Amino acid sequence: MSQVPPEADLATQDLPSDERAILERLRAGDAAAFEQLVRDHGGRMLSVTRRFLGSEEDAQDAVQEAFLSAFKALDRFEGQSRLGTWLHRIAVNAALMKLRTRKSRPAEHSGDELLPKFLEDGHHATPASEWRDGGLAALEKAETKDLVRRSIDALPESYRIVLLLRDIEERDTDETAKLLGMTSNAVKTRLHRARQALRALLDPHLRGGL
């Protein structure tokens, strides 16, 4: 009489066969499979933690912590997402944990100087003008991609983290609030400021196009 497979095994049947195979090897403790997982997914996880943390040392520490957490949680991986997606979320959590625990960094600018200014009558102090080609055509150029990434990196940390979680990671407001220990309204306010600040950093470069 055949045994009913454990629930997790039923769920992982939905994974592509190569992922199911590596998962079986990982669960069997195959050292080569662990190394393959690190080599296959580590680079992507490092690009995520670098974005959140800025410091290379902290980003690498967070990737290490993320893999160690993932190794421990392998038995609980139910295959509801791809392995890469699961590891990505663990990397984000490790980066957030690192942010909470790392020594405070030197005081940075508040970001207020990046918010739009208005005259007493409520009109724009410096009227906005549109970006050439909507800015998106410029993204074809490597220098624009670098500019956008550098501009995100240059945001004050409190703005950058909310912008990354909401706009790049596409977490919803309530989940972001929970992850950061903030109210949903505070997340909304900070996200709006972060977007305005990113716009302000890109504006001088994209007004005339690159």
Next chain:
Amino acid sequence: MLSCRELVEFLMEYCDGELPPEQREYFEKHLACCPPCVAYMKTYQQAICLGKSACQEEEQKPPKMPEELVRAIMAARQAK
């Protein structure tokens, strides 16, 4: 009449479709006669799109995993 300052203050709610119809109407009346606010709204939305595209592309072409980090992770796994 809504001021530019008020429009910018509630821009995110407008873009996300979270404004009640009456306030939305005030917004649209202002936008119809204020090119700087139209430009501000467009560039605000474009900044979000640019950020998403630049980061997504970076993930599609991830950096190489440093060899010493691979070694450190494997060693830490053995030690646990």
